[in-house]
Amino acid sequence: MNTTKHSGINIEAMVADFWATRPRRPRQGRMVAGVAAGIGRRYGIDPVIVRVALVVTTVYGGAGVLFYLLGWLAFAEDNDEVSAIESLIGRGRSSVSHAFTVLLGVLCFPAVAWLWNGQFGFFSGVLAAAALLGGLFLLHRNRADLGVPGAPTMTSGGPMTAPSYPPGATATAEWDPLGASPLLWDLHDPNAPVTTQVATTDDDDTTVMRRPRAPRSAVGGVTMGLAVLTAAALLIFKAALGASWLSLPHILGIVTGVLAGGLVVGAFVRGGRGLVVPTVLVGVAAVVLTNAPNGGTAGFGDLRANPTDTLAASYNRSFGDVRLDLTNFKFDKEKPARTSVSVDAGEARVIVPANVNVDVTCTADVGDVRCLNVSQNWRDITLHQVDNVPNAAGTLQLEVHAGAGDVEVVRG
Structure with missing residues (x-):
């Protein structure tokens, strides 16, 4: 049973109207193909x-790439x-x-595969x-009635443009179906300056032009407040109940959603532009921590360790x-000592004694790495060093990793 006519929204007519007045991709002000700029206009x-x-x-599901490719194919350029x-x-x-065009169509297939098999699962793509x-x-x-100049100017039925009127021409009503020519429309311009006449003396009047201030939207402030309250509530919930499943990436993902x-x-009330940067930063942080080795669950703050008798299997921090x-650890000549150091975001620094053999692997996703006497920077860094000394007091097997930050292994 078709209930569309009872719902108050004629979906078929809306789709047809969207296609007839769909956005055009501008040549100016675009980043790639102008899909986003066209929709905005x-x-x-x-x-x-x-x-x-x-x-x-x-990032969350892969739908953005597919949507952009489809817009590139379906939206005509100016x-x-x-x-x-x-x-x-x-x-x-x-x-x-x-x-x-064929290449763009071919690229849609891996985009669809990404949509269904993204790193966050099937549900995130949907x-x-x-x-x-x-x-x-x-x-x-x-x-639908805004930004119509960006819509197509030609359809299968012919031009959609309104007639132009030369300067001084008499207004006619032949184009407007309501019988009112565009030259007869008397619409208030909210951005027009307001003229105020101020009398300074009996013989002198001063005219002051003032542009009214647009009311400031409360969307940005309210949203930031809700995001902070949401993060605080989730952190309290995690601390109070010991919810190990509620990791930092989950909290950041929820805050990104807010x-x-x-x-x-x-977007509908012309406000909230200040939310763009926080949304991007929090979203990127959530993705980085999701893919980090510790998954955002290794704790926060600085960790200082100076063991003497017992060496932990790992020393980790998220932030x-x-x-x-x-330098004060007692090594065993017969048994190698093993440990690892890892940070998701921050610095990992290890000081090893001068009288032990060292087998160390230093890695970093993004940052600077100094692994004994070898250095490298930028991204996807892996350095492996074996440094033996005469009359060694023992052997150290070490792994040091930083997701986003610096790695330093030096002899003390």
Whole structure:
């Protein structure tokens, strides 16, 4: 049974209207292909918000990449007759070549595979795709009449442009279906300056031009407050109940969701632009910690260790610095000592005695590494050093890792 007509929303008509007035990709102000800039222009929102939504849904599920490729194929560029996919089937001219159109279509297949098999699982891909489609649905439902200059100027029925009027021409009502020519519309411009006449003397009047201040949106402040309260509540819950499953990446992911929700709300009320940077930073931190060896569960703050008799199997921190001083440790000549040092974000520094043999592996995802007498920086660093000394008091087998930070192994 079709209940669409009873729901108050004609989905079929909305889809048809979206396709007829879909965004165009501008040549100016775009980062890659202009998909985000076109959507922002079409619906009167900041393109930065669209870009953040695409980045977040790319990280969490991979839907952002697929959505961008489809927009590249379906949205025509300014001054093109049709989109790339329409040009491929012979419906008009597009600046995108047929070969590149085919390449974009081929790239959609791995994007779909990423959507269903992302690092956060099947559900995250579905949720990310649903979030993008839902956001686009709400934009078109509430802002279909905004940014129409960015819509296509040609359809299968002919031009959609309004007639131009030369200066001084008499207004007619032949174009507007309501019988009111655009030249007869008397709409208030909210950004127009306000003229105030101030009398300074009896013979002198001074006219002051003032532009009214736009009311400041409370979306940014409210969202940041909710994000802080959410993080605090989750940390208290974790500490009170000892919920080991509620790791730092989970908390950051939830906070990212709160911030992203504020961005979505801000897209409709023209507010919340200050949320862009915090959302990106918190989201990136969640991803980094999710992929880190400790998974954000090894604790926070600096760790200082100076063992003498017993050597722990590992010394770890999620955020902070680890400093392990082994100069006072009593080594056994017959049995090698083994340990590891790891930080997700911070510095890992190990001081080894001058009279022991050292077999050390130093690794870092991003940062600077100084592994005894060898150094390297930037990313994906792996250094392995074996340094033996005469009359060694023992042997140390050591692994030192930093996710984002510095690694230093030196002799004391």
